[in-house]
Amino acid sequence: MSYRVEGIVIRVRNLGEADRIVTVFTATHGKLRATARGARRIRNRLLSPTQIFTHGRYLIFPGKELHNLSQAEIVQSNQQLRDDLEMMAYASYLCELLDRFVDEELPVPDVFLLLTTVFALGSQGRFPLAARAFEVRLMHALGYSPQLYHCIGCGEAVTDNLLFTAEGGLVCRSCSSDYTNVMPLSNGTWELMKRLIEWDVNRIGILHPTPGALAELKALMRKYIDFRLDYPLKSLDFLETIKSD
């Protein structure tokens, strides 16, 4: 039986002469992979709705390995994300991160709302914050949340002279030697992290962290995420070559 989903296209690959294989991240069914027949033909109805970053509604016919995506309508084309090189690079990175961390057919509704919110924030030119928010909250939503109040070794509360390990979050001075990838964490960045995780996702845009705090958080999260990946992300190199922040 066919069913309708609302989702965002996070990956597109060409298939044959005129078809596409799209990965759609949906609110209700998690990540789906489907064939969109004829989607590369100029007059095909699926041409625009199956472009990467598009938020749309799709009709899915279940298949064994790949589903079939037939009707589609655009909810939000997110064209501005494709029209700007830096936004395109950031959005590609977020999609790759998501694709690598979520399993197929496993609904994670919080993450769908997160992605739409972060795309909206990024479209307003705020990707340096939006990307960090996405990283921190994605880890949180998938059960990899960094520990931000207690030492992951001994459980003692830590509030000052903070150290952060990519292995799981805060670590106290005496336990720090038991962990790898230990970095100092400034109080400002610590406060930012807590808000990014705990605040309602719609409020993240209120935050205006300093470039310093964002740079520190970026370095921290890079290690935190790398620690959980078995091979590196492809889209990072390009993002690094073109972005100006």
Added chain:
Amino acid sequence: MSRYPKPMARLIEELTRLPGVGPKTAQRLSYFMIGMSEEEVHNLATAILEAKQRIKFCSQCFQLTEEDPCPFCSDDRRDRTIICVVEEPRDVLAIERTKEFHGLYHVLHGAISPLEGIGPEDLRITELMSRLGPEVKEVLLATDPNVEGEATAMYLARLIKPLGIRVTRMAHGMPVGSDLEYVDEVTLGKALEGRREL
């Protein structure tokens, strides 16, 4: 164990490597080839081998060619002040068919695709930059109007504009002969954005 005699299984395997050829098609082609006369098979094999041995990339524009430089690059009647940048060798022929362009070409051999790990360093961009001497007045970016092609065009514009060279992009239009109401909103939006005076 293969159901086919060994040489045939090998032929099927080799054919499956071709784009758009699945096991079924490969099997059908193999049966057909085995049914061909020895002379026909010989001609086909020689044609493939000769094409492979004699076709190379033009050292200037990276189009496929038998002669280096290619007929475009060595043709004095072509306008040397404008270079049209395309993704693939076949795109050159598509533009030639319009008979509207008389400048030189440059083939990138791909497009930027962060999600596939294809970056600027994987394309013939350094070679393009080294062609931009004082005689070049305009670079026309004719990469595909999809996300990879647009990203590539934007990336090139960033590099080339500071050199004081005019950078142009193919217009995004409505498919000729289409009905407005059936054109999707993204294409229509782009066409509105690129509207021109009549």
